[in-house]
Amino acid sequence: MDVEVERLLFLFCPAGGAPKPLTLLGGRRRRAAAPPHSASAPESPSSPHRPASPSTAEHRPVFLPSLLQRLAMDNSGKEKEAMQLMADADKKVKASGSFLGGMFGGNHKVEDACDMYARAANMFKMAKNWSAAGNAFCQAARLHMQLQNKLDSATSFVDAGNAYKKADPQEAINCLNQAIDIYTDMGRFTIAAKHHITIAEIYESELVDIEKAIAHYEQAADYYKGEESNSSANKCLLKVGHYSAQLEQYQKAIEIYEQVAMSTMDNPLLKYNAKEYFFKASLCHFIVDELNAKLAIEKYEEMFPAFTDSRELKLLKKLLEAHEEQNSEAFTEAVKEFDSVSRLDQWLTTMLLRIKKTIQGDAGDLK
Numbered sequence: 001m002d003v004e005v006e007r008l009l010f011l012f013c014p015a016g017g018a019p020k021p022l023t024l025l026g027g028r029r030r031r032a033a034a035p036p037h038s039a040s041a042p043e044s045p046s047s048p049h050r051p052a053s054p055s056t057a058e059h060r061p062v063f064l065p066s067l068l069q070r071l072a073m074d075n076s077g078k079e080k081e082a083m084q085l086m087a088d089a090d091k092k093v094k095a096s097g098s099f100l101g102g103m104f105g106g107n108h109k110v111e112d113a114c115d116m117y118a119r120a121a122n123m124f125k126m127a128k129n130w131s132a133a134g135n136a137f138c139q140a141a142r143l144h145m146q147l148q149n150k151l152d153s154a155t156s157f158v159d160a161g162n163a164y165k166k167a168d169p170q171e172a173i174n175c176l177n178q179a180i181d182i183y184t185d186m187g188r189f190t191i192a193a194k195h196h197i198t199i200a201e202i203y204e205s206e207l208v209d210i211e212k213a214i215a216h217y218e219q220a221a222d223y224y225k226g227e228e229s230n231s232s233a234n235k236c237l238l239k240v241g242h243y244s245a246q247l248e249q250y251q252k253a254i255e256i257y258e259q260v261a262m263s264t265m266d267n268p269l270l271k272y273n274a275k276e277y278f279f280k281a282s283l284c285h286f287i288v289d290e291l292n293a294k295l296a297i298e299k300y301e302e303m304f305p306a307f308t309d310s311r312e313l314k315l316l317k318k319l320l321e322a323h324e325e326q327n328s329e330a331f332t333e334a335v336k337e338f339d340s341v342s343r344l345d346q347w348l349t350t351m352l353l354r355i356k357k358t359i360q361g362d363a364g365d366l367k
Contacts, residue, residue: 079132082123086136089116093143107147114143118156125163131171134164138175145182154182158195169206173199193223197236210243217243231270234260241280242347250284254296257281265304274304279312283351286316287358290323311338319355328359 089112096109121136141156157179164172176195183192200216203209217236224233241256261277264270278300286293297316301308318334335352338344344352 078123079127079129082120082127082129082132082136085116085120085123086139089113089120089139092116110143110147114140114147114152117143121159121163130163130165130167134160134167134171134175137163141175141178150182150186154179154186157182161195161198165202165206169202173202189223190227190229193220193227193229193232193236196220196223200239210247214240214243230263234263238277245280245284245351246347250288254281254284257284261300261304272306275307275310275312278304278307279310279316280348280351282312282316283348283355286319286323287351287354290320294320311342319352323355323359326359328356331356331359 092109092113096107096113117136117140121133121140124130124133124136137156137160141153141160144150144153144156157175161172161175161179164175176199180192180195183189183195196216196219200213200220203213203216217239221233221236221240224230224236237256237260241253241260244250244256245253257277257280261274261281264277265274282293282297282300285296293316297313301313307313315334315338319331322328322330322334335344
């Protein structure tokens with residue numbers, strides 16, 4: 001339900017009841033007649049208009065459909081006003097391109113048009129016409145670029161992308177890419193990285209193209225590294241490792257998890273996260289080859305002694321033993337024991353199932 005509708009229901013409806021329409025008498029809206037007063041308590045002549053009791057006020061009838069219609073009319077009015085602003089802005093742009101317009105304040109007309117497009121975009125947003133809002137912001141962005149206002153142009157392209165996200169994800173990506181080009185040209189790589197992440201998230205959730213999501217997370221990580229924002233870079237790299245393993249690109253995932261683990265080992269606040277990353281790298285090794293997994297685990301213990309006493313390493317050793325013996329029951333029991341304390345997420349469950357399937361005669365589940 002729309003937020004405004006919920007607010008109106010809360011304000012005007014009786015508790016637990018439905019809104020009641022006004023009674024129409026003689027062509028005019030009038031409230032339903034109140035019950036007659038008791039003869040024992042006549043109304044005081046000095047106060048002919050006594051305030052309603054709380055219970056009466058609480059059940060005051062309201063013609064709610066008319067309020068909803070008014071809201072719809074408001075949105076429609078905003079949209080019409082926005083369309084008129086767009087038309088006026090188009091005229092300004094055309095006038096600025098004429099010979100006389102160029103001689104007499106051509107740039108001023110373009111600046112006015114930029115402002116009109118931006119105002120129209122915000123009105124379209126109020127009317128929830130996201131595609132029209134995105135288009136208006138794009139028009140403003142192109143004019144800002146024509147005026148060499150690079151920062152304003154980039155900001156408008158980002159606004160366009162945010163509007164298009166609600167209606168046209170691919171067009172949102174196109175706008176954000178144009179903003180990224182401007183920011184990188186200006187040397188603002190941290191902001192560009194942020195918008196690469198936004199594009200990656202659109203590919204993750206809206207367009208479901210994981211390969212492209214990985215590419216944008218990698219680009220964001222590169223920009224963050226260049227700006228010495230290592231923590232932000234690692235967050236992007238972990239996304240790359242996560243999806244690379246899901247796509248069975250295990251070597252790439254291993255390299256990323258090892259890289260992030262080593263960078264966090266030296267940070268007093270983050271070093272205990274290293275065991276998680278070494279654990280994930282070990283699982284990727286395990287899927288590829290059991291011997292590789294053993295060698296990798298030994299290396300990780302030497303690099304990070306805290307990994308030796310971790311629950312993750314104890315699980316790995318039990319899994320290796322069960323795998324050597326081709327004992328699927330022991331494998332499942334070890335996983336259940338770990339899961340009873342540290343709940344397995346979807347990624348870990350997927351990787352463990354892939355390892356378990358390499359045991360001969362396995363049914364292919366962890367139950």
